[in-house]
Amino acid sequence: GQNIDQPTEMTATEGAIVQINCTYQTSGFNGLFWYQQHAGEAPTFLSYNVLDGLEEKGRFSSFLSRSKGYSYLLLKELQMKDSASYLCAVRRLGSNDYKLSFGAGTTVTVRA
Amino acid sequence: DSGVTQTPKHLITATGQRVTLRCSPRSGDLSVYWYQQSLDQGLQFLIQYYNGEERAKGNILERFSAQQFPDLHSELNLSSLELGDSALYFCASSAGADQPQHFGDGTRLSIL
Numbered sequence: 001g002q003n004i005d006q007p008t009e010m011t012a013t014e015g016a017i018v019q020i021n022c023t024y025q026t027s028g029f030n031g032l033f034w035y036q037q038h039a040g041e042a043p044t045f046l047s048y049n050v051l052d053g054l055e056e057k058g059r060f061s062s063f064l065s066r067s068k069g070y071s072y073l074l075l076k077e078l079q080m081k082d083s084a085s086y087l088c089a090v091r092r093l094g095s096n097d098y099k100l101s102f103g104a105g106t107t108v109t110v111r112a
Numbered sequence: 113d114s115g116v117t118q119t120p121k122h123l124i125t126a127t128g129q130r131v132t133l134r135c136s137p138r139s140g141d142l143s144v145y146w147y148q149q150s151l152d153q154g155l156q157f158l159i160q161y162y163n164g165e166e167r168a169k170g171n172i173l174e175r176f177s178a179q180q181f182p183d184l185h186s187e188l189n190l191s192s193l194e195l196g197d198s199a200l201y202f203c204a205s206s207a208g209a210d211q212p213q214h215f216g217d218g219t220r221l222s223i224l
Binding site for chain 2: 030031035040041043044045094097100102103
């Protein structure tokens with residue numbers, strides 16, 4: 001099994017920066033994904049890290065440290081539409097398959 | 113639009129009944145995944161198919177079954193429904209097990 005921990009809620013102001021942390025414990029680690037999910041809608045793929053370091057995609061960046069079992073998603077220049085749940089997901093390589101397990105999600109509220 | 117199509121969008125039925133949820137993956141994607149998302153549980157992996165064959169099983173109840181057909185669409189069958197089965201059921205697809213998963217809009221199942 002695996003444990004994936006991320007904060008339940010975060011609040012930030014429009015235009016600001018927010019960092020969502022995710023820690024995990026797993027065997028057979030094979031990558032970490034971040035998804036955005038607006039209430040009642042489908043999760044949308046944001047980023048993927050398999051090697052240590054920072055991946056930047058526009059206003060969103062994701063960082064991974066495999067030795068520490070730690071990742072973060074950085075959201076810059078926050079917009080109201082960024083209010084959503086952000087899901088950290090860990091992929092594990094099993095005997096003949098990959099399994100993706102999701103954290104409970106962090107609800108980010110952006111205030112004007 | 114992720115390219116993953118799920119039908120129906122909403123389903124209302126009674127306890128003890130049986131329903132079938134349908135998923136068409138993105139063009140070219142061979143892997144299909146089913147997830148259940150309820151308010152208190154987060155996204156729970158149910159089952160994965162790859163090119164017609166079952167590849168991985170998660171927390172899927174014995175009352176639930178799935179299959180992937182030669183045209184790669186998939187169906188999730190839920191039987192002897194209970195109140196606790198009320199949830200959003202998502203289908204996702206990927207080009208391969210090591211690629212990001214892309215989610216459909218989900219089927220909202222309500223058991224009365």
